[in-house]
Amino acid sequence: MSYKVVHYINQFFANIGGEEMAHVAPELRDGAVGPGTALNAQWKGEAEIVKTIVCGDSYFAEHEKEAKEQVIAWVKAEKPDFFIAGPAFNAGRYGYACANVAIAVQELGIPVLTGMYVENPGADYKDKVMIVSTRDSAAGMRQAAPTMAKLAMKIMKGEKIGASVEEGYMNMGVRVNMFEEERGAKRAVDMLINKLNDKPFVTEYPMPSFDRVAPNKAVKDLSKATIALCTSGGIVPKGNPDHIESSSASHYGEYSIAGVQALDEAGWETAHGGYDPIYANANPNRVLPVDVLRDMEKEGLIGKLHDKFYTTVGNGTAVASAKKFAAEYAQKLVADGVDAVIMTST
């Protein structure tokens, strides 16, 4: 039994015509058409394009909703194992249509793949749908067909998909480990030689644009403010009851310090695996300064120390996890009427 594939192409690749025929409405044909035959040839019977959907690029751009609904209806009726759109190379509206049709089909739970040139506007969707990187013109079909066919087959068979550079798809914003041919030090020296000689080189990790958090407005009157303590320094009740990991924490803890005048060695410790815990364990206030805040409370410098604190381990913990924890407990802090937070790190 071979896998059933539905293929989406535009009017040009279906040989209907160029720009002058871009207005044609979606049409369903049996079997493979145009580039589909190249894909079929690669699969050698293991998979086969059973239906081809042809749609004019202008039609899709002007009637996106209707076009997508029609495609979805045909795909649902066919129940394919896989859906391929394009490749669109550098045709802008075609690339946009391929990406959006593929995303719609993907939502049905059917695996999808498309392909286009990296500067095609449709490539903006590379985080949402797997897009094979192709050359900028249809002359690139000879390279694109085997890459797309091979990757599609791996997905259909449920095999492990390698990193983007190994498989030829555009990075989807997910870091995937892979083994290179050469060790890192050799790659670094080679990269530097290219950089020194003004030759092209490709970084293995493009620098992200960083989140910078603007500080909130100052608290005008601390003597009336409720202040909460939060920490990524891993202070937890002795024994770490919620098993917060020593590194790469998967959760945070919420603990009461109601009535606690200062943290002591008997009741508290750190779960953090990134520093020598001697000093934090001997006096946990060094990381979570409950003692000093209680003094300030007594002196009237602050209104009140909030009676709960939130804690996790910052050691190797993913930024996305940290963001998720804080987004959640920030709501609890707001609900409890906390005015300001002192966040301690280590």
Next chain:
Amino acid sequence: MKTLELGYIHIKDIIIGSESKIENGVLYVDEKAVRELILEDENLKDVHFDVAKPGESTRITPVKDVIEPRYKVEGPGGVFPGMINKVEAVGSGKTHVLKDMAVVTAGKIVGFQEGIIDMSGPGADYTPFSKTINLVMVCEPADFLLSKEADATLPIENEKKPEYEKAVRMAGLKLAAYLGELSKDMTPDETETFSTPNLKEGLEMYPDLPRVVYVAMLQTQGLLHDTYVYGVDAKRTLSTMMWPTEIMDGAIVSGNCVSACDKNPTYIHENNPVVHELFKQHGKTLNFVGVIITNENVYLADKQRSSDWAAKLCELLGVDGAIVTQEGFGNPDTDLIMNTKKIELKGVKTTIVTDEYAGQDGKSQSLADADPLADAVVTGGNANQVIILPKMDKVIGMLDYVDVIAGGHAGSLRADGTIEAEIQVITSATNEMGFNKLSAR
């Protein structure tokens, strides 16, 4: 010109017995003699030796350091200067190296950051030390170091940890130096020579080649995160320069408990891959000027001072390019970016080597800091990737700490003996000096 000849003696097997010698590629270890040597330190109560070979169903854990035995046969000084031998400057003459083997120190953990070496299975693909024959030394701390609390998460009394760490670190170096010395009168199987011209000679010899320096960042966050250079704790140093061959004589040794995957064990310092790769290109595509060492302290003022100095040394040397490598992650990422940015702003082109903590799903920012000037990055892979390690027939050391070491979690060690953890737990899996082929995209 500073020249060091390394003489390689290949070790095919290690046999623990009653005599110490190297014969026909077999290293014989006199158990009684090495026990006595190690137990000279009152901080250690007992020590056990075992051998782990590539391909065996063997797991070594918790691993502290890995060391390659070396012996200085000619030229000033001795290996591991300032630690084992006197502080005389090394890096010239002749040094013997016992190849294809390593000394691995293991035992009850100091902190959380100690590793796992699997000699076979999927874990073996990630650690370079599944390819060496390992003489494993499992150290037992003296009773007075042990925690008095019955329910303590970690076995060693908090304030005794630095003493225990030092005892095990020194034990490893002592054993490596002892084994290296067995090659004293031998003729190496092969030799390799490394020469570095001084600045004047280099300019005359290679007037047309770009001049490149290696900036090695040493882990010095303190509190069990330390590196020693000629016996000096590197957190109390200013950025300075070395001949690349000094490193080959063990001038830099590890003394730290950073996550197993990206701490630089002494073995990798001795075999620093960036130094070796730069030597391969030296005189061909570039002129390898030397090594700048700089530290990774935790205070902002220290970070600023050290990165200023690293950049200033690049400027003073007038180099065209620099390779920057780091050790550890998170806090040191800021040092990495500071160094890179400042060096680039001096007009020196950089390439950096790091690893990543992109989350188990690979969707997070990989580094704790970033800058557009760091546009040439080599990565050792995402340390958060989860791996399942199969049960091994033999365990050298103990499985007691698998759940608590960095990269593990409650339940990492499963009832069937398999381990589910991040590759962070595997010794040198994502090495940041580019020792491995692992990468990520």
